[in-house]
Amino acid sequence: MADQSFVLPCSPSILRLDRFDVVGSDEPEVPFWQILSGLLEESLHSVRDSASLIDLLQTISVVLHGEAAKNYEFLREFLDQHLTKFTPEPSKFIVSTWPRLVSLALQLPSLFPTDTIPPFQGDETRQLIFSRRHVACLVVHQFLCSLPAHPWQTESFVDLSPWYSRGEAMHQGAVQAYLTALFTYFEAIGADESNNGILHHSVEDWPIIFKLSERAESTASSLLRNMAASLSRLTVIQLPHESTDIPYLGLPDGACVISANKCVGSGATGTQEELHVLICQGAEAMVTIKGHGRRASLDKILHTRSPSSSANWRSRTMLFMDALELDLVVRALPHGGENIPDLMPSSPHRELAKAYTAFCSHSKGTIQTPYSFATTGNWGCGAFGGNKQVKAIIQWCAASMANVPELRYVLGGAEQKRFGEELSRFVGQVAEYTGKALEPRDLFNALTRLSEDIQIGKARVPNPDEIFEYIWSNL
Numbered sequence: 279m280a281d282q283s284f285v286l287p288c289s290p291s292i293l294r295l296d297r298f299d300v301v302g303s304d305e306p307e308v309p310f311w312q313i314l315s316g317l318l319e320e321s322l323h324s325v326r327d328s329a330s331l332i333d334l335l336q337t338i339s340v341v342l343h344g345e346a347a348k349n350y351e352f353l354r355e356f357l358d359q360h361l362t363k364f365t366p367e368p369s370k371f372i373v374s375t376w377p378r379l380v381s382l383a384l385q386l387p388s389l390f391p392t393d394t395i396p397p398f399q400g401d402e403t404r405q406l407i408f409s410r411r412h413v414a415c416l417v418v419h420q421f422l423c424s425l426p427a428h429p430w431q432t433e434s435f436v437d438l439s440p441w442y443s444r445g446e447a448m449h450q451g452a453v454q455a456y457l458t459a460l461f462t463y464f465e466a467i468g469a470d471e472s473n474n475g476i477l478h479h480s481v482e483d484w485p486i487i488f489k490l491s492e493r494a495e496s497t498a499s500s501l502l503r504n505m506a507a508s509l510s511r512l513t514v515i516q517l518p519h520e521s522t523d524i525p526y527l528g529l530p531d532g533a534c535v536i537s538a539n540k541c542v543g544s545g546a547t548g549t550q551e552e553l554h555v556l557i558c559q560g561a562e563a564m565v566t567i568k569g570h571g572r573r574a575s576l577d578k579i580l581h582t583r584s585p586s587s588s589a590n591w592r593s594r595t596m597l598f599m600d601a602l603e604l605d606l607v608v609r610a611l612p613h614g615g616e617n618i619p620d621l622m623p624s625s626p627h628r629e630l631a632k633a634y635t636a637f638c639s640h641s642k643g644t645i646q647t648p649y650s651f652a653t654t655g656n657w658g659c660g661a662f663g664g665n666k667q668v669k670a671i672i673q674w675c676a677a678s679m680a681n682v683p684e685l686r687y688v689l690g691g692a693e694q695k696r697f698g699e700e701l702s703r704f705v706g707q708v709a710e711y712t713g714k715a716l717e718p719r720d721l722f723n724a725l726t727r728l729s730e731d732i733q734i735g736k737a738r739v740p741n742p743d744e745i746f747e748y749i750w751s752n753l
Contacts, residue, residue, distance in 0.1 A: 282429045288386045289393035318380045328357035338424050349443035356457050375468030383418045398490045405489040409481035451575030459564040484592050489557040493635040502719040510678040512685045512705045516698045520570040520690035528653045533595040535654040555636040556598040562591040599636040601658020613735040620668040621729040633676030651684040666697050667745035675718040704746040724749045
C-alpha cells in the first residue's frame with residue numbers, strides 16, 4: 279500500500295466499454311470518467327426515488343465492473359424510509375441534496391489534478407492531508423461505488439457496497455447506524471449554505487490528516503530499559519452500555535483508540551499491518567452508536583454545529599491500532615497444557631510497540647507533545663480473542679511511556695462491569711504500593727516473566743482473570 283498510488287476514476291488510464299451509449303463514441307473503449315460524468319449529469323433528471331437511485335448505482339457497477347451487484351435490499355429499505363417513499367412530493371434529498379452531491383462528485387478532477395491519491399511516503403511517520411471538500415468528494419464516490427479496485431492485494435473494500443445487501447452475517451443494527459451517519463453527512467453537505475459549512479473550510483483552516491506511524495518491536499523494549507517514566511493515572515469509566523457519545527471520543531485535545539475492521543461494516547479481520555498505526559485527525563461525528571459487536575445500533579443523530587464544537591472536531595484524533603488476531607492461534611505448550619495467546623513469545627512486546635506508537639503520535643508542527651489524555655477500552659478482546667487483563671496492562675504501560683498523563687478506560691454494560699471492578703482494584707493496589715514508585719517497566723517486566731515462565735513450565739498457566747493477581751504478587 280505504501281508504494282503505490284490509488285488511481286481515481288477521473289484518470290484517463292481507466293477505460294471501459296460504453297455499454298449504454300452514454301458518450302456516443304465509435305471507439306471500443308472510452309475513459310470511464312466520460313461515461314460516469316454523463317450518467318451523473320443525467321441523474322439530475324432521472325433520479326426521483328429510491329428505485330431510480332439504485333438503478334444508477336447498478337448502471338455504474340455494470341460499466342466499471344462488468345456486472346451489477348445482485349443485492350441492494352438493505353439500501354433499498356433504508357432509502358424508502360429516508361426518502362419518505364409514500365409522500366406525493368419528491369423528498370428534500372432528491373430536490374436539494376442530490377444535485378449538490380452530483381456537483382461535488384464531478385469536482386474530482388479539479389480536486390485531485392494528478393488523478394490519484396498519493397501513497398504514504400517517508401520513513402517512520404507518513405501523512406496525507408486533505409480538505410473537507412476533498413474528503414466529501416471521495417465519500418460521495420464511495421457511495422456511488424465508482425472508485426476502481428485497490429491496486430494492491432487486499433480483502434478490504436474501497437466503496438460502501440457491503441452496507442447495501444442483506445445477509446445472515448450482516449450486523450443490521452450497526453449498518454443502519456452507518457447509513458444514517460452517511461445520509462446525515464450528505465444532508466449537511468446539501469444544506470451547506472453558510473461560510474461555516476462542511477465544504478467551505480480550507481485545508482489550512484480544517485485539515486483532515488491521515489498519518490501512518492511505525493515502530494520496530496525493539497523500540498518499545500529499548501524505551502522500557504532506558505526510560506524512567508512514571509505510571510499514568512488510569513481512570514475507569516463505567517457506562518450502562520457501550521457508547522460512542524461525545525464525552526468518550528477524546529475531545530478536545532486527547533485521543534481515542536478506535537476498533538478497526540478491514541472489511542467495512544462487518545469484516546472479520548484488522549485494518550493495518552501489525553506494527554503500523556493509522557492516526558486520523560479532524561473527522562466530525564454525525565451520529566453516536568450504543569452497544570458493541572452484533573448489539574451495536576444507532577443511539578442519536580448529532581445536530582449541533584456550534585463554533586465551539588467545530589473547534590473540538592478539528593482537533594479530534596482517532597488511533598487505529600490493530601490488535602493481534604489471537605482467536606485462531608494454536609495455544610498448545612511444548613510441555614503440555616494450553617497457553618494464553620497474549621502471553622506467547624514476542625506477543626507482549628509486539629502489542630506494546632503498537633500501543634506506544636499510537637500513544638506517542640501527537641505533535642504540533644515538528645515538536646512531539648503528549649496527548650492530554652487517551653481514551654480506550656477492551657482493545658482486541660472481542661472477536662480477536664485477547665485477554666482483557668493483559669491488554670489493560672500493556673496499554674497502561676504504553677500510555678505511561680508516551681507521557682500521556684491519563685488513560686481513560688471506558689467500559690459499558692453488565693458484562694464489562696466485573697472487569698471494570700477488577701481493573702479499578704488492581705490500579706488501587708499499584709497506587710498504594712509501599713516500595714519504590716512503580717514504573718511502566720516494572721509492570722511489563724512482571725508480565726514478560728510470566729510469559730517466559732509459562733513457556734518453560736516454571737509457572738502454571740493462570741486463569742484469564744488471574745493475571746492482575748499474578749502481576750501484583752510478583753512485583
